[in-house]
Amino acid sequence: MLLIAVYMFIERLVTLKQALEEDKSFMNRIKDHIYDGKIEAAQKLCRETNNPISRMVEKGISRLGRPMNDVLVAIENVGNLEIANLEKGLVIMASISGGAPMLGFLGTVTGMVTTFYNMSLNSSGNVRLIDLSEGMYQAMVTTVGGLIVGILAYFAYNYLVSRVDSVVRRLEARTMEFLDMLNEPA
Known part of the structure; x- marks a missing residue:
């Protein structure tokens, strides 16, 4: 997902930069x-x-x-x-920013389920620290990964939305300038 978000960000950034270029x-x-x-x-x-x-x-x-x-x-x-x-493509970026943390939390839940399942298989009742730490490690890594991707995609999305707004304002200004020009006497 991170690669998709980075690709989308760069592609949209280039497109928006070209749209803002004006003679x-x-x-x-x-x-x-x-x-x-x-x-x-x-x-x-x-x-x-x-x-x-x-x-x-x-x-x-x-x-x-x-x-x-x-x-x-x-x-x-x-x-x-x-x-x-x-x-x-901005919808994809927004979906990644919201979906990545959820997938990270899904990894957290599956890591904890795995931990408790492994503990239940231990018939002696003695739980080893290694049994707990492996599942918790999986849980934390997926959470961190999901949050990193989600946060980066969130900021990238909002930056791109602000750039689109800049282009829209410029389009509106040039439209008014063109219409005013048509209404001016030659």
């Missing part, structure tokens, strides 16, 4: 193309930029000439798909 002049160039009537050039710039913001803006550009609400709905639909893509 500072992108919106200004889009604005210039639209004001100059170069709609195809604006769409080409969006395709070449290829990030969540550019895909949303491209959808908005494709709806130019329609009512502003249609433009907004089209952008929001693309935004929802982009957000779903960014959140992909």
